[in-house]
Amino acid sequence: MxxxxxxxxxxxxxxxxxxxxxxxxxxxxxxxxxxxxxxxxxxxxxxxxxxxxxxxxxxxxxxxxxxxxxxxxxxxxxxxxxxxxxxxxxxxxxxxxxxxxxxxxxxxxxxxxxxxxxxxxxxxxxxxxxxxxxxxxxxxxxxxxxxxxxxxxxxxxxxxxxxxxxxxxxxxxxxxxxxxxxxxxxxxxxxxxxxxxxxxxxxxxxxxxxxxxxxxxxxxxxxxxxxxxxxxxxxxxxxxxxQPFGRMRETYRWPSPTNTPDGYTSQGAALNNAMRRIAGDLRNRAYRLLSYTDFNAVGTRVTAPGQPARDSLEGVHDTVHGTTGSNGHMSFxxxxxxxxxxxxxxxxxxxxxxxxxxxxxxxxxxxxxxxxxxxxxxxxxxxxxxxxxxxxxxxxxxxxxxxxxxxxxxxxxYPETLNQTPGNVIAAVNRLYAPGTPSGNLGTAVRAAKHKRTVVRRQDVKPASNLNTPPSPDALTTIQDKVVEDQKYQDWETEIKVNNAALKSSFNIHIFVGDVPSDSKTWASDKNLVGTHSIITTVDGGHMESLVSGTVPLTSCLLNKVVTGDIKDLEPATVIPYLKKNLKVRISMPDGEASDIKKVDKLAVQIAVATVTLPASKEELPKYGNYEVQFDAVDVPKGNFGA
CATH class of the missing domain: 1.10.1280.10 (Di-copper center containing domain from catechol oxidase)
Known part of the structure; x- marks a missing residue:
């Protein structure tokens, strides 16, 4: 050769x-x-x-x-x-x-x-x-x-x-x-x-x-x-x-014990079920992150005591790692x-x-x-x-x-960036990611209502199949006047801080709105799961100690609740008591086993809200205001372990 x-x-x-x-x-x-x-x-x-x-x-x-x-x-x-x-x-x-x-x-x-x-x-x-x-x-x-x-x-x-x-x-x-x-x-x-x-x-x-x-x-x-x-x-x-990586002759995703020579097989269907369940969460996080203007903020999950929690491309990257791996090679x-x-x-x-x-x-x-x-x-x-x-x-x-x-x-x-102006790139981002986000679907609903272009059938006024995906623009047309005023709406999120090495391994922080199944191995595909933030470390986990942060968006879930009549709008007076009653935080290890939240060092989960201005053109992104914390859902150092 x-x-x-x-x-x-x-x-x-x-x-x-x-x-x-x-x-x-x-x-x-x-x-x-x-x-x-x-x-x-x-x-x-x-x-x-x-x-x-x-x-x-x-x-x-x-x-x-x-x-x-x-x-x-x-x-x-x-x-x-x-x-x-x-x-x-x-x-x-x-x-x-x-x-x-x-x-x-x-x-x-x-x-x-x-x-x-x-x-x-x-x-x-x-x-x-x-x-x-x-x-x-x-x-x-x-x-x-x-x-x-x-x-x-x-x-x-x-x-x-x-x-x-x-x-x-x-x-x-x-x-x-x-x-x-x-x-x-x-x-x-x-x-x-x-x-x-x-x-x-x-x-x-x-x-x-x-x-x-x-x-x-x-x-x-x-x-x-x-x-x-x-x-x-x-x-x-x-x-x-x-172990078990010393016995795995090949890489696995969602490994399941079998009678094969290696003793494991990948579970492709389970992987896809889990990825589809958090699809809206991932899209919304990626879309929001592209509106950040500070590279130090968008680039890394690292934070410091006293700083507000924020999301990052590294943070959402970790969630994809944790979800595709589920105790396989991608989890570490x-x-x-x-x-x-x-x-x-x-x-x-x-x-x-x-x-x-x-x-x-x-x-x-x-x-x-x-x-x-x-x-x-x-x-x-x-x-x-x-x-x-x-x-x-x-x-x-x-x-x-x-x-x-x-x-x-x-x-x-890349297709979106080669020889393109910033405005053209933003337009491409909006085509790809705005549909299926609160900003994208609300913007479409507001425009349709303004021009009276849509006659919504009763059967179309229904929530999305996933809590982390907003209702369709047709469904939102019937309630947009309750949640959008002067092209602005209230955006809610969970803000998470935790010690990266809290459990000496990778782990997952799940956010639910509604009942949580007793079987932790079903959490990744449960209908009440709003989103997951994964913490990815080495297999032994011990040497990567640092304070990190991330977010799980809540607005898509809350819009679904407005459509179903569980809440009337997105205002703090409505949302805070609802989330205090219904939002739950759970911790799982890569193999799906539950972990005691009391043992998660420095874990703090806060609920925050910001005002978002809808984009005025296809070459603009939503403008996110400063998020203000409304209450603590979990604060392990202070003995608040949540519901």
């Missing part, structure tokens, strides 16, 4: 050419917060000269051309009548998963950067003062989004190179027709994203098909589905410290990246980051203090020039938050 070898080493050894020729990319240089402080001259040097990997992303066969391809939603690729792109993606990912586990561009090695097996990747060693019992990833940290951008680009870099190798193998096999089709789609191969905010369900091809058919040089063949699971080639010794930071759905999920997180950047030009700036990783000591001051190991921008420097500003510099973009 001489051609594959040349492609591979062009990517590994010479990709700096592609990166330096990307217009507008800042040059990363050692700073006082960077390599000098980390002791590059001693035996703890971050750099080793063997296995040097320069992270450029998928720049194509000709890096100087600065090719930019659009990452696509996974369902768009799956549903394309021409299956060439989907089949090539599957073959490339399968090839990447089968690479030798010692190769720094293998699936195993790249996934291992995020957490276990807690060892140097590509010669990037741990300097003094770092935590050797964690991975390189930055969680509970303002670097969360910028650090994951070169991480995904590294994965995409290897994925594209494997796709190129597959195409070359088909050419050498003399399959001219198949070669022409796959070669035609090769430039478009990028890491797909899973837009759970638009559609929270997991496609069958990702969640329910252990094997899948693809067209190869030998015709149609059935292969292990590389989107469904990753099968480990190692002896799992690096996972044996915390140190194991998550081995599950193929991790990459689809994080591509969507990067997309939301890119959308936020596009709608907030000039506002991407960060400052903070590192939570500590395998390569960054805890307490390291963070700024736009801090280097982010282990992702090299050159042989002697790492990528920085400033240097990863533009996705295009890594050879990709």
């Amino acid at each position: 001489a051609v594959w070898s040349s492609l591979k080493y062009a990517v590994v050894a010479s990709c700096a050419v592609g990166l330096t020729q990307v217009e507008g990319l800042p040059t990363a240089a050692p700073t006082s917060a960077g390599i000098t402080e980390w002791g590059i001259a001693d035996r703890h040097s971050l750099f080793a000269r063997q296995n040097v990997v320069i992270v450029t992303g998928a720049q194509g066969a000709n890096p100087s051309a600065r090719q930019v391809a659009v990452r696509k939603e996974i369902r768009q690729i799956i549903n394309n009548q021409d299956r060439s792109e989907f089949h090539l993606l599957l073959l490339a990912l399968r090839r990447m998963q089968n690479m030798a586990t010692t190769d720094p561009l293998s699936y195993y090695q790249i996934a291992g950067i995020h957490g276990r097996p807690y060892m140097p990747w590509a010669g990037v060693n741990a300097p003094r003062g770092t935590n050797l019992n964690t991975g390189y990833c930055t969680h509970a940290d303002v670097l969360f989004l910028p650090w994951h951008r070169p991480y995904l680009s590294l994965f995409e870099q290897s994925l594209w190179s494997n796709a190129a190798a597959v195409v070359e193998e088909i050419r050498q096999a003399g399959q001219t027709s198949l070669y022409n089709r796959y070669n035609a789609v090769l430039p478009a191969i990028r890491l797909p994203y899973w837009d759970w905010a638009a559609d929270a369900s997991v496609p069958r091809e990702v969640g329910e098909m252990p094997t899948i058919q693809v067209e190869t040089a030998r015709g149609m063949q059935t292969i292990p589905n590389p989107l469904y699971t990753y099968r480990f080639q190692t002896n799992l010794a690096e996972f044996a410290a915390v 930071v140190d194991n998550a990246a081995f599950d193929p759905i991790f990459w689809l999920h994080h591509a969507n997180m990067d997309r939301l980051f890119a959308i936020w950047q596009a709608t907030n030009p000039g506002r991407y700036s960060l400052s903070g203090s590192s939570a500590g990783t395998y390569a960054i000591p805890r307490g390291t001051p963070e700024n736009m020039n801090l280097q982010m190991p282990p992702f090299r921008s050159s042989e002697n420097t790492f990528h920085t938050p400033a240097g990863v500003t533009r996705p295009e510099s890594f050879g990709y973009s």
Whole structure:
């Protein structure tokens, strides 16, 4: 495979050419917060000269051309009548998963950067003062989004190179027709994203098909589905410290004990039921977060005593992790990246980051203090020039938050952001996410009532099937005058603060309005569930102690209650007594077992309200006022454990 070898080493050894020729990319240089402080001259040097990997992303066969391809939603690729792109993606990912586990561009090695097996990747060693019992990833940290951008680009870099190798193998096999089709789609191969905010369900091809058919040089063949699971080639010794992962020969979602050789199977249907139950919660959170203007607020779940609780892209990301994993690999930071759905999920997180950047030009700036990783000591001051190991921008420097500003510099973009104005991007966000949110549905209802365009049938005046999804615009037309005045309405939320390491493991905070089933294993799909906020830690959970926050929106639920007549409006005098009587907070572990709320260190759940102004045009987002706390639902430090 001489051609594959040349492609591979062009990517590994010479990709700096592609990166330096990307217009507008800042040059990363050692700073006082960077390599000098980390002791590059001693035996703890971050750099080793063997296995040097320069992270450029998928720049194509000709890096100087600065090719930019659009990452696509996974369902768009799956549903394309021409299956060439989907089949090539599957073959490339399968090839990447089968690479030798010692190769720094293998699936195993790249996934291992995020957490276990807690060892140097590509010669990037741990300097003094770092935590050797964690991975390189930055969680509970303002670097969360910028650090994951070169991480995904590294994965995409290897994925594209494997796709190129597959195409070359088909050419050498003399399959001219198949070669022409796959070669035609090769430039478009990028890491797909899973837009759970638009559609929270997991496609069958990702969640329910252990094997899948693809067209190869030998015709149609059935292969292990590389989107469904990753099968480990190692002896799992690096996972044996915390069972059952030392026994799991492949990655699982919602693992259930069975008589299979591994002893487990994934439960795709249960996963989809849980994701659909919180679909409105996820969409509303993502839509609201895109209205934030401060990157330090939108970027990380970390908060501090005395600060108001707030949501973040990292926080909603955690909930997707917890819900897709449910005691499988995605439930824990140190194991998550081995599950193929991790990459689809994080591509969507990067997309939301890119959308936020596009709608907030000039506002991407960060400052903070590192939570500590395998390569960054805890307490390291963070700024736009801090280097982010282990992702090299050159042989002697790492990528920085400033240097990863533009996705295009890594050879990709997104449908909503490529060559678009901020107004156009906001219009795209409104098309995708406003329907099915309180603001979107109320806005439609108000406009319909104003122009008297809608005659609502009695049978259409009904609540939504999920409490976290608002009633339809038709149903809201009949009550909009009770909840909207002068284009404004009252928006309610639960505000959550908790110690990230409160239970020495990942856990879930569930918000119910109404009765709660006694069987905690049914909570994730219960009709009275309004939303879930997940806390994601390592399997042992002990070293990630920090105060974090998140929210669960309540307005969709309350609008349903107005439609059913349980409450008359959204005013505090109406809502406060109703929620004091009906809102309940419950805690579950990743396996679904209930946990005693009294044991959840620093847990505080408050109910807050803000005034929201509906957007006046398609190129505007809702304007959220300051949330004011109305009452404490739970305050563990003060002995308030809720209903």
